[in-house]
Amino acid sequence: MATSQHFQPPPVKTTPKEINEKIKFDRWWFLLMGVILLIIILITFKPDPFRRILFFVSDGISVTIFTTLVSFVLVLIFGLITGLARLSKITIIRGIATVYVEVIRGIPLLVQLMFWYFAFPSVIQSVGQALSIPSLIGYRANPIFMAILGLTFCYSAYMSEVYRAGIQSISRGQMEAARSLGMTFVQSMRYVILPQALRVILPPVGNEFITLLKDSSLVSVVAVADITRRGREFMAANFIPVNTWVMVALLYLVLTLFSARIVNWIEVKTRLER
Amino acid sequence: MAPIIQIQDVHKHFGHVKALRGVSLEIDKGEVVVIIGPSGSGKSTLLRCINRLEEFDQGQIIVDGIPLDSAENINSVRTEVGMVFQQFNLFPHLRVIDNLTLAQTVVRKRKKQDAINNALMLLEKVGIPEKAYNFPLQLSGGQQQRVAIARALAMNPKIMLFDEPTSALDPEMIQEVLDVMLNLAKEGMTMVVVSHEMGFARAAANRAILMDEGMIVEEATPAILFSNPTRERTKLFLSKIL
Ligand SMILES: Nc1ncnc2c1ncn2[C@@H]1O[C@H](COP(=O)(O)OP(=O)(O)OP(=O)(O)O)[C@@H](O)[C@H]1O
Ligand SMILES: [Mg+2]
Numbered sequence: 001m002a003t004s005q006h007f008q009p010p011p012v013k014t015t016p017k018e019i020n021e022k023i024k025f026d027r028w029w030f031l032l033m034g035v036i037l038l039i040i041i042l043i044t045f046k047p048d049p050f051r052r053i054l055f056f057v058s059d060g061i062s063v064t065i066f067t068t069l070v071s072f073v074l075v076l077i078f079g080l081i082t083g084l085a086r087l088s089k090i091t092i093i094r095g096i097a098t099v100y101v102e103v104i105r106g107i108p109l110l111v112q113l114m115f116w117y118f119a120f121p122s123v124i125q126s127v128g129q130a131l132s133i134p135s136l137i138g139y140r141a142n143p144i145f146m147a148i149l150g151l152t153f154c155y156s157a158y159m160s161e162v163y164r165a166g167i168q169s170i171s172r173g174q175m176e177a178a179r180s181l182g183m184t185f186v187q188s189m190r191y192v193i194l195p196q197a198l199r200v201i202l203p204p205v206g207n208e209f210i211t212l213l214k215d216s217s218l219v220s221v222v223a224v225a226d227i228t229r230r231g232r233e234f235m236a237a238n239f240i241p242v243n244t245w246v247m248v249a250l251l252y253l254v255l256t257l258f259s260a261r262i263v264n265w266i267e268v269k270t271r272l273e274r
Numbered sequence: 275m276a277p278i279i280q281i282q283d284v285h286k287h288f289g290h291v292k293a294l295r296g297v298s299l300e301i302d303k304g305e306v307v308v309i310i311g312p313s314g315s316g317k318s319t320l321l322r323c324i325n326r327l328e329e330f331d332q333g334q335i336i337v338d339g340i341p342l343d344s345a346e347n348i349n350s351v352r353t354e355v356g357m358v359f360q361q362f363n364l365f366p367h368l369r370v371i372d373n374l375t376l377a378q379t380v381v382r383k384r385k386k387q388d389a390i391n392n393a394l395m396l397l398e399k400v401g402i403p404e405k406a407y408n409f410p411l412q413l414s415g416g417q418q419q420r421v422a423i424a425r426a427l428a429m430n431p432k433i434m435l436f437d438e439p440t441s442a443l444d445p446e447m448i449q450e451v452l453d454v455m456l457n458l459a460k461e462g463m464t465m466v467v468v469s470h471e472m473g474f475a476r477a478a479a480n481r482a483i484l485m486d487e488g489m490i491v492e493e494a495t496p497a498i499l500f501s502n503p504t505r506e507r508t509k510l511f512l513s514k515i516l
Contacts, residue, residue: 176327177363181377182353195367
């Protein structure tokens with residue numbers, strides 16, 4: 001007890017002020033502001049059709065955000081599992097994971113989404129028929145569910161490569177030191193390898209998020225009423241393609257630019273905390 | 275009393291490289307054994323087999339009465355055996371104090387405060403209590419290696435393995451690390467040290483061993499091995515490093 005009084009942990013090294021300063025000087029916030037300003041100008045000075053378009057597609061915004069966020073959280077989890085599997089010493093596990101990643105990366109996301117929404121349910125129904133299980137025969141695909149499944153399945157393969165690279169960038173000595181202290185493999189991963197790997201992979205993970213956000217527009221073809229699909233519906237009803245797609249593009253731009261700033265902010269913050 | 279480490283006819287291959295070709299060695303409690311030998315002779319591999327960072331193909335190693343066969347045994351052996359690496363291998367994302375408390379809390383299930391007190395006591399012992407709240411990369415090489423020794427000691431191991439603990443250090447920092455090791459040896463720690471520091475070996479070791487091509491060529495007290503070896507191989511090697 002006595003010794004511990006001599007040593008006071010110093011205060012956290014970086015003050016929030018410094019971090020804020022970094023963010024203030026992140027000029028790219030201005031670009032985001034500019035885009036938002038442009039939207040405001042458009043709907044204020046040309047409410048017809050821009051305000052109408054915005055109102056029409058606005059319920060798609062939450063669908064896009066929801067689909068993206070839920071998929072992304074799942075991707076973070078399954079990507080990690082797949083990434084670890086690809087590093088496994090056990091040949092079968094590594095083999096399965098590698099085949100999964102290679103196959104998924106070789107098929108366009110759009111085709112995968114089509115498969116999950118159109119083909120997968122009918123596979124289930126046939127299986128149900130073959131085994132006469134009524135609940136399977138009557139199986140109907142839920143668009144959002146299938147979209148999230150498809151995005152997760154595809155992006156987990158890409159994300160596993162990000163994790164794998166991150167984990168491999170940590171020197172072997174770290175794992176050996178942890179193991180030699182008696183820590184299990186899981187404990188070593190959790191307390192030693194992953195915290196270090198996370199710093200390395202933060203930029204590519206952020207990049208995956210933004211790509212996922214944009215690719216989520218593909219779910220519009222499998223009956224999910226996201227921004228893109230609402231835009232198509234509006235255009236079909238009103239025949240003003242230029243205005244519609246400008247508005248849709250601006251909305252995506254707000255989301256991606258905002259995400260990019262958040263990613264950058266987290267990056268700066270973790271770097272300063274070191 | 276049975277030797278605390280019993281190594282019986284251990285073989286280890288990497289592909290078709292034979293790293294160990296039938297090594298047998300017994301080390302008593304409190305003994306300090308220094309291993310020397312040319313690069314690639316299997317010194318590191320032997321150390322790493324003792325705590326199973328490396329699996330061996332043939333033979334047996336019994337540490338403190340526990341044969342290294344099941345995963346459970348491996349982990350219980352590892353908590354009894356501390357290891358210090360050439361490259362320190364401190365956890366760079368954790369402060370010095372957390373480097374020392376992590377395994378204590380996670381593996382030994384000690385209370386945080388007990389672990390901290392133990393860590394501070396050990397940092398005092400290796401002479402750098404004032405660095406407790408720094409990050410490893412803010413320390414000199416010699417300080418980092420002393421932290422690494424303290425981190426291993428924090429688990430209260432019965433045996434300490436050192437794999438060339440001073441070869442990555444600038445010359446002026448070697449002594450501070452050797453001093454810590456000398457003190458440990460005086461306190462009766464069982465130590466297996468791969469090192470070509472003759473001064474340390476003479477001062478601290480009960481036995482010196484020369485390895486070559488995966489085998490033990492000669493073993494004797496440091497005084498005899500270094501100045502009066504019987505094998506030609508040993509003479510040749512010593513003439514190269516002295
Ligand atoms: N992970 C590995 N994969 C393949 N070969 C290895 C591996 N580790 C060691 N070896 C080989 O095994 C042999 C013994 O290596 P080891 O590291 O035990 O030698 P050493 O005596 O410690 O040498 P040094 O003094 O250079 O550290 C060498 O031929 C080495 O190339
Ligand atoms: Mg070596």
